Amino acid sequence: xxxxxxxxxxxxxxxxxxxxxxxxxxxxxxxxxxxxxxxxxxxxxxxxxxxxxxxxxxxxxxxxxxxxxxxxxxxxxxxxxxxxxxxxxxxxxx
Numbered sequence: 001x002x003x004x005x006x007x008x009x010x011x012x013x014x015x016x017x018x019x020x021x022x023x024x025x026x027x028x029x030x031x032x033x034x035x036x037x038x039x040x041x042x043x044x045x046x047x048x049x050x051x052x053x054x055x056x057x058x059x060x061x062x063x064x065x066x067x068x069x070x071x072x073x074x075x076x077x078x079x080x081x082x083x084x085x086x087x088x089x090x091x092x093x094x
Contacts, residue, residue: 031088032059038084039077046073 017024039046039056047056048067058065066077085091 031085031090032064034088035064035081035084039080042080042083043077046077 017027036057043056046068047054048069049055055067057067064081066074066081068074068077
């Protein structure tokens with residue numbers, strides 16, 4: 001994890017799918033819709049306001065980026081994502 005240019009402690013994944021596995025994109029697609037809804041329910045006011053749209057996360061391929069106005073919210077949003085993944089028996093590499 002990198003915050004404000006400083007790197008945190010790394011972690012080694014203990015299980016998962018290989019990079020490029022076709023099943024990876026399918027599983028990500030199935031879980032990301034639920035995460036979006038879960039974030040909306042548990043952190044409804046968080047994110048970046050762009051006109052009429054509140055942007056809470058950016059999703060590309062198999063990566064998720066949280067959009068926050070205040071750096072102090074990182075821990076809160078990370079905990080919400082962790083809880084959602086825990087309910088789905090998913091392990092998140094940060």
